[in-house]
Amino acid sequence: MSTTPPAKTTAPTSGQHDSRPVKIACRNVWKIFGRGADEYLRAYANPGHDDLTNAGFVGAVRAASIEVRRGEIFVIMGLSGSGKSTLVRCLSRLIEPTSGEVLFDGHDLLKATERELIDIRRHKMGMVFQHFALLPHLTVLGNVAFPLEIQGVGRAAREQRAREIIELVGLKGRELYFPRQLSGGQQQRVGIARSLAVEPELWFLDEPFSALDPLIRREMQDEFMRLQNVLHKTIVFITHDFDEAIRLADHIAIMKDGEIIQIGTPEELVMQPATDYVREFTREVHQAKVVTARALMRPTSTGASHAGRVPANARVHSFAADIVGADAPFAVTSDDGTVLGEVCREDVIGVLAGRRARS
């Protein structure tokens, strides 16, 4: 018995991002482990998880297709063994996919020669690892400067650049420490600094905060968002933590048993879970943290006064306290400030009360 009529008749889509070019995409990527996987995949077009298991294979990634647009944070979420790490390693070609296409800036990465691949990785990609993967024999400075050193950048130039980034991640003064002297959070800051040293266009983060304590994780997530607001990288972020995913993501792909079962904005996943499996994850998620003003927006009633303004992509929890205390609706504005519609107090209260805003 929802009192809130649907604000929009169509489901929210990622339409507002369409203008941005696709940075990296994969189409129908398969990764099957086991001898003779190639032939098997050619013989059976679309084997299921159980088919593969019965044939003695491990279907780590099955028919995965994603598109990541420039400047967005694309999160791949799944529990351990779901294939998310394998998928990201297919995207970076650390693992050779069994079949499929990986398009980086529109070029097929799988057709790149070893030399081209080295070049792309040196200048356009950066990666952060779950267990930091710092080189034990180098200092913080040496680690951060390492990617530049590999490229042959001179000592003075690379160390200057490394010092800048070390300062950016808040480790100034620790340049000459060895990694083992640092806490987990500090080590991951080094990992992040190192991956940024070459100013990559595409940034892979493989469960970067999973090995950290909850409080530190939270702090690092904030730090990460602060960095992203400055840097605007295209990001592929892996996590097994759904809360982390909805906190950071523009888009989330949920994986299970090697298969992507749903791709959408956090809001879409929470409001319209594709399967019971996704619903299971979203059940405990507070809607106010994912529902945006756009989703609650109604057409502006003529002559109404507005008590405030919120951007269309603001999430409810960010303005809930203000609007609940106000006596008039808030105007919903686009990026350039034009008023798109309005959002009412009742709808916000409905979201806060946990009512599903839409069926």
Add this chain to the structure above:
Amino acid sequence: MTAATTNPETAPSPTAWRLAWFAALALSVGLYLLADRLPWARPYPKDWQVPFIGWIGAAAQWSIAVFFDFTRAISAVLRAPIEFSISALGRGFAIDNGETTISLTPLSWVGIIAAVTIVCHRYGGARLALLGGLCFLFIAVTGQWESAMRTLALIVNCVPLGIVGGLFLGIVGYKWPRLNRAVIVPAMDLGQAVPAFAYLVPMLMLFGNNPVSAMLATLIYATPPMVRNTTLALSLVEDEIKDFGHMVGCTRRQHLWRIMVPSARQQLMVGVNQVINAALNMVIVASMIGAGGLGYDVLLALRSLKVGAAIEAGMAMVALAIVLDRLSQAMAAHNPAMLVPGRAFWARHPHFLAAGAVLAITSLLSPLLPALSTVPETMTVTAAPLLDSFVRAVVIASYDIIDAIKVFFQVYALKPFRNFLLTLPWPIVLGLVSMAGWRLGGLRLALLVAGLTLFCMVTGLWEKSVWTIYLVGISTIISCLIGVPLGVWSARNETANRVLTVVVDMLQTFPLFVYLIPAVMLLGVGDVAAMLGIVLYALTPAIRYTNEGIRQVPAALVEAAVAAGCTRGQILWRVQFPLALPVIMLGINQVVMFALAMDIIAAMIGTRDLGQEIFKALSKADPGLGIVAGLAVAAIGMVVDRLLRAWSENVRRRYGLA
């Protein structure tokens, strides 16, 4: 989990196995009783032998004739750096200038001691500095400086070659796992399983009686641990670090040298330490083919039963071994918290500068001050005569007891066991070994162990092999009877653990030769003396592995047992011991390998087994006999090794630990 151990389609069920074992035992007993009527059963018939010894001897003679110039050229090239370091460290230079001979003094002994002390201080603080300084001073004061420096010179030449060669082979093995499994690992196994004495003969013939053959023989023995550790170290590098290397766009070469090798440093240093220890051990054994040095002193002293001199040279060996081992360990463990800023090498390593300066100054002064160049005679003391009379006094005083023990062992342990083995018809041995192989590892293992056993038989060395099996077998049993309880004790008692760890570490650094000294001292020559030497040496792995095995049992399991109300005894026998058994079995495996190695050395004090054959081959320069006897020793070792490993694996898999 049990399903994985035996394949139900090819292997009989447990009941069938029990029946098969019963039948085999019955058959064996029958054959044993009937052996007198079956002339082919005992001993192994001469007509069925294959003249491997002759063939290999001929092949060796042929290749020596063909490659003689080539090998002597290598010998000449390698000789230069070795002779140079021998001269520099202790002997001094004598440059022949036509009519006159210009002699130069070696590096000053005072300078060397000071430099060692400074370097020790850098890596191990005051304690290691004290140890290093005192050990080297001890060598100087007991008048063994030149011998010790000769030994050290060979090590200084061997170790870098062993490290570089081992690193290279290990990298090849890591990059091409198939090649590794098919060629490198078996070759390494063989290099370590064949007793070092056995390849002294061909080395001697190819390269001559000089330090070069000694060095090459040492390399064969000392490189395998580096190869193994390199392959292991590289495979232990975390996947994420490898991925990182690829993601920053390393070329293959950069990936290997900038990512893999430095990340594997810790484990590689374990290999370096093992190379140093193995090199020291082998340089001493190789004293028989021209290495000279401390090993030769011990050898001479033992041959003429001068126990006092042997003890002195042995102690110098131990001193050298301890310093090298502890220093390389300290270097491996050296992990600075922060990099000291500053770029120049000398500025970052003032200790090297200091050590170099002391060495240079003292050496430059030594032509003026002879006391600096060679240890002055007035400074040296020898305790050898004193030790001799002391030992004589002890032996005379306790002769009755020692003799009683000796006779007791002879009559009640060694002789019955030996007679039993010697009268055992060979088909029984072959059959039981093959069956054990089949049970533990299937047909492949059965064929392997049967083939190796058969090799010992068809070469005509079966009787000698049985002598080896007897001496090694009884020493293994005694070592385990002493070592396993000590290991259990040290696993359950921290004080015992601390003391035993120190003792075991110490014993492991002793060169093999050293163990013969107390044996000869107390028991003279013969099987009982050999057994004592073997037990002393082979004891350490039994203690170590038992201790480690029990300590590796998950604490949660022990807590669960405590919570269930087990007594201490029950915890040990019901929980810890069964779970530690696979590790303990590996320890026993090591005991056997140690015992085999020592058994060959013990040939020097009069045994009648394969070791003696090798020894004979060495003195007769008979490469065929030497190599075949060496391979027979390796075959025995490999049979035991493969069977015990397979057994340990099976148990681990059954417990779900693998």
